[in-house]
Amino acid sequence: MTHALHARPMPVGIAALLFLLLLPLPVVTPSQAAAAGDGETLFRQQCGTCHTVKKDEGARAGPPLYGVLGRKAGTAADFEYSDALRRAGFTWDAGHLERWLTNSNDFLPGSYMNYRQEDDAVRQGIIRFLQSNAAK
Ligand code: HEC
Secondary structure (H helix, E strand, O other), X not given: OHHHHOOOOOXXXXXXXXXXXXXXXXXXXXXXHHHOOOHHHHHHHHOOOOOOOOOOOOOOOOOOOOOOOOOEOXXXXXXXXXXXXXXXXXXXOHHHHHHHHHEHHHHOOOOOOOOEOOOHHHHHHHHHHHHHHOOO
16 A cells, blocks of 8 residues: 555645745845835834824934924923034924934034934935924
């Protein structure tokens, strides 16, 4: 009875399912997200630990960014800013965000946020996200 030793073929559905489970989870790199224009993913990955953007969401490690475009630097309520940011004196717009995100400590030495992003597409994706999602 040699044929009794033959393993029964696995049903195709289960084989396909196992195959899918073995595939690594897709990891979205910042450049891929930027290329896809996905500012929300970029913001979540790079800023979301420290910043909120929705109305009535408060400070985390960083000040709330709701309404940041058009807001004077260093003036969100209930946040203890560095002197550097409190005395900066400008109003946030895309150009200031661009410089801040390129190298925050070069732009405002002594500030508490330490962020550098050399990839233009990533910075611009995040700024676009703020323009459409953090606006009052
Ligand atoms: C590890 C925490 C952390 C991360 C990550 C972070 N920030 Fe910040 N951010 C801060 C802190 C702290 C301050 C306050 C800096 C100060 O007072 O000098 C700040 C300040 C700011 C301000 C000034 C706001 C104001 O009210 O003047 C902006 C704009 C900002 N961050 C944007 C971003 C963006 C966009 C990202 C993501 C690309 C980001 N930050 C990532 C901690 C962080």
